[in-house]
Amino acid sequence: MADVELGLVEGYYGKPWSWAARRDVVETLAPHGYRFFLYAPKADPFLRRRWQEPHPVETASELQALSARCRELGVRFGVGLSPYEIYRDFGPQAQAALAAKLAQLDALGLDDLAILFDDMRGDLPGLAASQVDIVHWIAERTSAGRLIVCPSYYTDDSILDRVFGQRPENYLEDLGAGLDRSIEVFWTGEEVCSREFSPGHLERVGRQLRRKPLLWDNYPVNDGPMMSPFLHLRGFTGRPASIAPKIAAHAVNPALQPTLSKIPAITLAQSYRLGEAYEYVAAFQAAAREVLGEDLARAVERNLTQFQGFGLDRLTDENMSRMRPRYAGFDHPGAREIVAWLDGAYRITLAEIEAT
Incomplete structure (x- = not known):
């Protein structure tokens, strides 16, 4: 049995799940070894474009209730905040807005806080150094027990360079060297939606980041124009239990369908539990x-x-x-x-x- 921390990161585009669906998914997956849940749907504007504004009272209440339910189940609860392009001007006004936002999030009861710099323009001088400064500033002000960062360039995939600008030279190395070693870093693999993760690849990325990467696994997510016409239900493959010593944890980005997402999520737990005895079809069937x-x-x-x-x-x-x-x-x-x-x-x- 491979010892790895499993979690769910609700990080898809499209219509967010209902609150009842979130509770149901956590309740189903907790007995299978899922130990953290990160709320970060791209469609929540108060975590992205309108991050300076507080969540509506009803949403904040639901988040507090979800946090409490997670704790009852022994599951860490967290939120993913995307302070949109804040690294362009992290002056007094931005700092005041971010401090207020962190206080609001702390009130929800956070075990984990993720700062997500993904899907933003990145071809800027000093990008890594600016992000390190912001994350360390946040670390001094959040009550969350674990801080996670998603880099602007969170994969080797060149599609990010085409869409968000050419990544700065030595970006990962500079980010890893600057960040305090207690801070985790998300990584999606060789591609945005990686077909497999090899120990050798993860070891190389770990050297660049100076820490084991925390996998943000974009399966079974189906949230883009090309993927939304598909239902990703098959059992996990390409994630051998042998990668466990190379990663800090393994977070699954689920599909738009919460109930159906539970099927592949359970198979991932089986893959780590069974190791070389894992059979993906039998795992799917069960x-x-x-x-x-x-x-x-x-x-x-x-x-x-x-x-x-x-x-x-x-x-x-x-x-x-x-x-x-x-x-x-x-x-x-x-x-x-x-x-x-x-x-x-x-x-x-x-x-x-x-x-x-």
């Missing part, structure tokens, strides 16, 4: 039965290729005429998520992402 029940799990397995291989845009009229009434006949939240997906309710456009 997790699907646990989450969906016998009959619905059997139906989902029968359509797994259509859900994850073909996707919504390649389903035929015949596929739709058979599948929709089949799943509409089940009184189960997982089946309702499938029906909504078939109806196009989870599609995400590029315009929606750019507006976030």
